[in-house]
Amino acid sequence: MTADTMPVDDVVGNALVPISGLLRLLLPTSAVGFAIKGLDGRYRLANPTIEELLCRPGEHLAGRSEDELVPPPTCSLLAECDRQILAGETSASAWVELGHSGQRRHCAWLKMAILAPDRTLQAIASLVEPAIPQQASAAIQETLRRLQDANRDLQQMVVELEQVASTDRLTGAWNRRRIEEGVQSEMERMVRYGHPLCLLLIDVDHFKPINDQHGHAVGDAVLQRLVALLQAALRKVDSLGRWGGEEFLVLCPNTARATAAAAAERLRQEVADAHFATVGRVSVSIGVAECAAGESWQEWFARADAALYRAKNGGRNQVQVAPEVACHANGKDYVAADFVQLVWRSAYECGNEIVDHGHRQLFADANRLLSAILADQPADEIGTIVDRLLSDVVAHFREEEAVFTAAGFPAAGEHVLLHQALTAEAHRLLDHYRGGTRAAGDVFQFLAYEVVTKHLLGADRLFFDFLRPPATAMNPGSEVGPLASPDARR
């Protein structure tokens, strides 16, 4: 497989994704042999020049290792280059004889480390250039110089593009992908060193009216100013990211619950005291949670989310802190006992039996999946639950579409599109799950967060008013559930 037929993004996982554009330019046309191998020693990508030097006609480099391609003496020279790179060198070179059927050529082979932004080795790139033996010394010097320049440019580009790929374009805060990476490494550090670790979930209050009254551009400017304020008020070691829309997340390493609560209160106050152009005052609600030993990211996030939810429900412009969680060796007791089980409340009802029944069904399905995951049920049993869940989601969407269309919901078309997008994402996730590249926990998270929390309890509320007969227009207010009032968080 050559560069133009292989998705470059697959080459070495995330590490090379940002430089795929460069590689696409470089590979098919280069007169220099270029290849990348993973740390398993197998080539992932090669251009025609290097394939011509290393493979027989019709053969390809991808998937093969050096000992299958070159004779043992050459292989040891190349292995020595690898050893140097594994020991921390950024490049290593060797003179080797390459070629087949008597057409052997003297070549300069330069290996280079491909490093992730955190400087860990991701893969090894090779640049190979034939040279005329008499000119060997000068030629190799020149080749190495050029290749090393190229390596430097490549590394620089990786760093720059990685930065672009990690940053939210509007606000300059970390984007969701980068936050997730940060969460993973901070959780690992917490486990290793036992430092406390806290999470702040920040949501702008009544942001929709800002957009509605002043326009989207003003809303954007508010988000930008908010991030500037928060960045300025945070410690350097804290990481601010945009989780989505008007929701932000701060990771506070080495910070215990009480300190994080105080920091959150300071942030809240800073925002409340600030003047925002055009709109004047803006406030934020903040949920704080300290990561408990043995807790998963999903569990931890959900506790911060629940605290934020309380802050919204409690009147906004306030900080709420998640209660401390007793350590749990495997996390299961806690999860099973608490909020990660989705609890149906009457306030979630819209009054239409078909819609409410479908929503209750999906809550139950999601809980069944969670229980199966926590009980370590066999993969085929979890697979059956997942299949059932997906078919329930699809059936519910179909029924619901009929209901809101008949009720004259003006945004029916857009809502159908939302359903289609969620269904497509669910199918994609399930394919990955069946293919073994995503865990059942990811499926649950998607269902719990994207389908249930955000969609059923969020987007669906838009058509609730159209379904209620005027005489019984409201849910009696006696139970002001989180989603029963227009003040609800989602």
Ligand SMILES: Nc1nc2c(ncn2[C@@H]2O[C@H](COP(=O)(O)OP(=O)(O)OP(=O)(O)O)[C@@H](O)[C@H]2O)c(=O)[nH]1
């Ligand atoms: N201007 C702008 N608006 C955005 C952006 N992302 C999301 N939004 C808007 O943010 C608004 C969020 O509204 P809601 O989720 O109803 O929340 P809210 O009005 O802040 O209400 P509460 O959170 O309950 O206090 C929606 O109108 C989104 O369109 C963005 O990048 N720029």
